[in-house]
Amino acid sequence: MASSLILLSASDLAGQWTLQQDEAPAICHLELRDSEVAEASGYDLGGDTACLTRWLPSEPRAWRPTPAGIALLERGGLTLMLLGRQGEGDYRVQKGDGGQLVLRRATP
Incomplete structure (x- = not known):
C-alpha cells in the first residue's frame, strides 16, 4: 500500500526546537x-541561528515545511539544509562525515 507524505503547516511546526x-x-x-x-x-x-554556522555555509534566516521535512533557508530562499521527518517532532539529516544532525521539538 502506498503512503503519502504529509505537509504540515507552519503553525503546526511553530515553537521551540533544538x-x-x-x-x-x-x-x-x-x-x-x-x-x-x-x-x-x-x-x-x-533563536540562536548563528550557532548553525558550524554546519552551514551561512546563517539561515527562514524555514519552510516540505512534504519530506523542514528546510532551513538563506535570506534569498535557497535551501541550506533539508531535515527529513523521522517521527513526531524528530527531524534528521546525515552529514558527509557520517555524523547526523537532529532537530527536535523542545520539551517544556
Missing part, C-alpha cells in the same frame, strides 16, 4: 515562527 549533532553537548536553540518572510519564501527563524 538542533545538535548526534548526542554532542553543543545544542542550538531555535524558534520556528509562523510569520512569513517574503524574500525567503518561508517563515521567520529565530
Whole structure:
C-alpha cells in the first residue's frame, strides 16, 4: 500500500526546537515562527541561528515545511539544509562525515 507524505503547516511546526549533532553537548536553540518572510519564501527563524554556522555555509534566516521535512533557508530562499521527518517532532539529516544532525521539538 502506498503512503503519502504529509505537509504540515507552519503553525503546526511553530515553537521551540533544538538542533545538535548526534548526542554532542553543543545544542542550538531555535524558534520556528509562523510569520512569513517574503524574500525567503518561508517563515521567520529565530533563536540562536548563528550557532548553525558550524554546519552551514551561512546563517539561515527562514524555514519552510516540505512534504519530506523542514528546510532551513538563506535570506534569498535557497535551501541550506533539508531535515527529513523521522517521527513526531524528530527531524534528521546525515552529514558527509557520517555524523547526523537532529532537530527536535523542545520539551517544556
